[in-house]
Amino acid sequence: MLPLRGLLRQQARPLPLQYGRYIHYQSSRRPTPSAPVATTNCRKKSSESGISDAGEDETGHINTAPNESILFFDNIFPLRLQWLTRIPFLDARTIISAYRRVNSPHIALADPTGIVDRALPKNLPIKILSILPRLREGGAYVKFQHEAGISAQELEGTIKDYLKHKPIRPWFNPLRRVRTFLVKGKPWIEDLYRLPSQRVKVEFLPTTPEASAAELTQETLYSLFRRYGTILEMTSQPSDSKIAPRFAYVDFSRVRYATMAKNCMHGFILVEEHGGGKSGTLLKLSYEPKVRGKWIRDWLASHPRIVIPVVAALIAALSVSIFDPIRTWSIRLHITHGLHLEQNKYYQWVMQQLSRGYDYVRFGSKKSEDAGLDAIWEDRHSQMQQLKTWMSESADTFIVIQGPRGAGKKQLIDQALSHVPQKLVIDCKKIQDARGDSKTINAAANEVGYRPVFSWMNSFSSMIDLAAMGTIGTKTGFSETVENQLVKIWTNTTSALKGLALSHRDKKGRDAGMPDDEWLEAHPEHRPIVVIDNFLHKSNEAGANMVYDRIAEWAASLTTQNIAHVIFLTTDVSFSKSLSKALPDRVFRQIALGDCSPEVAKKVVIRHLDTDVVTREGEKKLTDSQLRTDLDELDGVIQVLGGRLTDLEFLARRIQAGETPGRAVKQIIEQSASEILKMYLLDGERTWTPQQAWVLIKELASNEELRYNEILLNDMFSKNGEQVLQNLEQAELISIASANGRPNKIKPGKPVYLSAFQYLTEDDVLRSRLDLSILSQLAAKEKSTIDACENELKLLSELPGMPAELKPRIRYLLDKALASQEKIVGYEAKQGQLKKVLTEKY
Incomplete structure (x- = not known):
């Protein structure tokens, strides 16, 4: 309770004293508005008045004796600062003191005592007993005593007329004046954190537990509450509602109207003659928070066909406007290696020395692999020069470098284009090996530096579309397929590549006025280079065509728009089928890489061995090739x-480890044989059978080359033979050579495979097992032929009579069945020999 100054009535004018004390008039001097007022915490009982923010004696009420009444003054405190009372160590006393400090006597008053003092007319026959500020409701209760011959209603009217002619406008709300009303009910003085609102809930309660309350009509409610302010709406409780007690909502146009009504009418008893029922009705008022955005929420929920597509469009627009520039910048940084520490030459040198583990560091040394490749570059100098020439031409540069795995395609690019700073390498193997839509999107984004990427949104948006299908019956278009996500990644990459190419443009040069497209066409030396490695890797898997088709189309757009040079690295000999879809009217520039000649291969191995030669303090050290006496075996x-x-690199490393060349090659052959056995001959889910692979291995072991069409005539390749051969070529077991545009020869997939094939055929147990399975299949095929002949002969025998024209057909069927039977007998004889081998050998 705040100890404020009271007002004592005097014949001349009232005198302010500390309220709560009954002191007779001592002076006719009227206090100034800025007179100091003692304050105390509103939540603590005042020693002066016995009234706190929780009422008299903490009961929540203000007790009145006969000839005592209560007025409620409004617009004394701001309503927007209720939250201040929740701040620790900031109570009502502190807030009211702050109001008083900003008080200006010439404008308005800022404390309850001063405002009440000005609001009461002179010579008013009342005695102010106490003033109770209500900070959260922006007003104050004034408890006063009046003479028995004067009613409280007359005093209320006098004060209202006085305030109408001499209005008081506080500094925080100068457009509205202070109002006052007589408290008709029994107000509930609480210090709970309940903020006022425009809506007041009016509950109808009985006056005694055994009595019943009347449900007031809207007309009665209007007559009770309209005097406190404009009413916007009144809502009665539905007639079928089971909620008790009965209630109604009264919506005022302003919050201060609601606070006035609540403080003046709470606890009011409406008697029978005014519609309160036989025993009267007690009104209990409380603030009801009104959700202002409810109609917006209801409209959004009831119009999903409009809202969901609009939300999807807004999210897409936000993503394009905010994230796309960030992603383009990230891709540019990835291409220029702005954040790649491993590309720094000093960092590379330090890591190289640390990885050696020697007790000294070597300046100017090169990796053994790089040194060994020098001989390759000497042999492929013409191909490297051709590649550099294509990079400087203004025509479409759609280049394909094809060769078997391990032919050095990536190393050729690194060596020939080492001077190009802006080079983007995309490894299709990482994208194709990713499992799942999210991982595929992440892999593609990592290859180009696309950041940030929200791959999880793909699954989330799919769930939204599924929910939309159940609510509105159609998809919202919010979800995107993997194909659309990949197109977005390539589109952002195109923007980044074009920006890098145009960054070399001199805005003040002679080409400053040229359009971007013409400038890009005229300056091919400034175009970035895009290297697409492992193109068509695992192209026979489901969904692979979609990825490779999008990459091919994107690469075609880069070349046709002169944005970048594009180089494909692939092991697939049928790459033209996929690339022709993207550029059907263009001729690809192709470089075919094969195996090294024996002379170059020997140089590669020797240079690998001689890489680690160093000179310290003028002392010469002999090379490994000079020290070793077994290198004559290399030829x-x-x-x-x-x-x-x-x-060759594997051979050089094994020789460096101390093995002889002959022993090293033998181990390489054995290792290759194990790989062939595991990858091609053991049972598994493949597009060929182990028997078909074994036929090729056994035939190539005795013949370095096979006729393509002769293999197709083999009984094991009678069904889908060409497709099986293509799949085995893709798996690198064999290689197919062409002449005049048609396949004509079959060779081992790698040169070492020829020796590995011979090594496998020397294994009697493996050969017997696979030959036995082949013979079983051939015998089953001949048996099916005999069954077909017997069925047809049975059908012919059932014909009436025996026409002479059918005798040749019958003879043909009998001869065919006999030939198949003779083959089965031969197969069974061979099977017996093979079974004997399997039972005798491990």
Whole structure:
């Protein structure tokens, strides 16, 4: 309770004293508005008045004796600052003191005592007993005593007329004046954190527990509450509602009207003659929070066909306007290696020295792999020069470098284009090996530096579309397929590549006035290079065509718009089928890489061995090739091993480890044989059978080359033979050579495979097992032929008579059945021999 100054009536004018004390008039001096007022915490009982923010004696009410009444003054405190009372160590006393400090006597008063003092007319026959501020409701209760011959209603009218002619307008709300009404009910003085609102809930309660309350009509409610302010709406409780007690809502146009009504009418008893029922009706008022946005929420919920597509469009627009520039910048940074520490030459040198683990560091040394490749670059100098020439031409540069795995395609690009700073390498293997839509999108984004990527949104948006199908019957279009997501990634990459190409443009040069397209066409040397590695990797898997088709179309758009040079690296010999869809009217520039010649292969191995030669303090050290006496074997083993780059590097590492060339090649052959056995001959889910692969292995072991059409005539390839051969070529078991546009020869997939095939055929148990399975299939095929002949002969025998014209057909069927039977007998004889081998050998 705040100890404020009271007013004592005097014949001349009232005198303010501390309220709560009955002191007779001592002076006719009227206090100034800025007179100091003692304050105390509103939540603590005042020693002066006995009234706190929780009422007299913390009961929640203000007790009145005969000839005592209560007025409620409004517009004394701001309503927008109720939240201040929730701040720790900030109570009503502090807030009211702050109001008083900003008080200006010439404008308005800022404390309850001053406002009440000005609101009461002179010579008013009342005695102010106490003033109770209601900070959250923006007003104050004034408890006063009046003479028995004067009614409280007359005093209320006098004060209202006085305030009408001499209005008081506080500094925080100068457009509205202070109002006052007589408290008719029994107000509930509480210090709970309940904020006022425009809506007041009026409950109808009985006056005694055994009595019943009347439900007031809207007309009665209007007559009771209209005097406090404009009413917007009144809502009665539905007649079929089971909620008790009965209630009604009264919506005022302003919050202060609601606070006035609640403080003046709470606890009011409406008697019978005014519609309150036989025993009267007690009114209990409380604030009801009114959700202003409810009609917006209801409209949004009732119009999903409009709302969901609009929300999807807004999210898409937000993504394009905010995230797309960030993603384009991220891709540019990825291409220029702005954040790639591993591309820094000093970082590379430090990591190289740390990885060696030696007790000294080597300046100017190169990796053994790079040194060994020098011989390859000397052999492929013409191809490297051709590639550099194509990069400087203004025509469409759609280049394909095709060769078997391990032929050095990626190394050729790195060596020939090492001077190009803006180079983007996309590994299709990482994209194709990703499992699931989200992982595929993440893999594609990582390859180009597309950040940020919200791959989880793909699944989330699919659930939204599924929910929309159940509510509105159609899809919202919010979800996007993997194909659409990939197109977005490639589109942003195109923007980044074009920006990098145009960044070299001199705005003050002679080409400053040229359009962007013409400038890009005229300056091919400034175009970035896009390298698409492992193109058509696992192209026979489901969904692979979609990924590769989108990449091919994107690459075609880069070349036709002169934005970038595009180079495809692939092991697939049928790459033209996929690329022709994207550029049907263009001729691809192609470089075919094969195995090294024996002379170059020997140089590669020797240079690998001589890489680690160093000179310290003028002391010469002999190279490994000079120290070793077993390198004479290289000429022979390289003929067996072939010129595949990966096999040569493996051979050099094994020789460096201390093995002889002959022993190293033998181990390479054994390892290749194990790979062939695991990948092609053991049972599994493949597009070929182990028997078909074994036929090729056994035939190639005795013949380095096979006729393509002769294999197709083999009984094991009578069904889908060409498709099986293509799949085996894709799996790199064999390679198919062409002449005049048609396949004509079949060779081992790698040179070392020829020796591996011979090694496998020397295994009697493996050969017997696979030959036995082949013979079983051939015998089953001949048996099916005999069954077909017997069925037809049975059908012919049932014909009436025996026409002479059918005798040749019958003879043909008998001869065919006899030939098949003779083959079965031969197969069974061979099967017996093979079974004997399997039972005798491990």
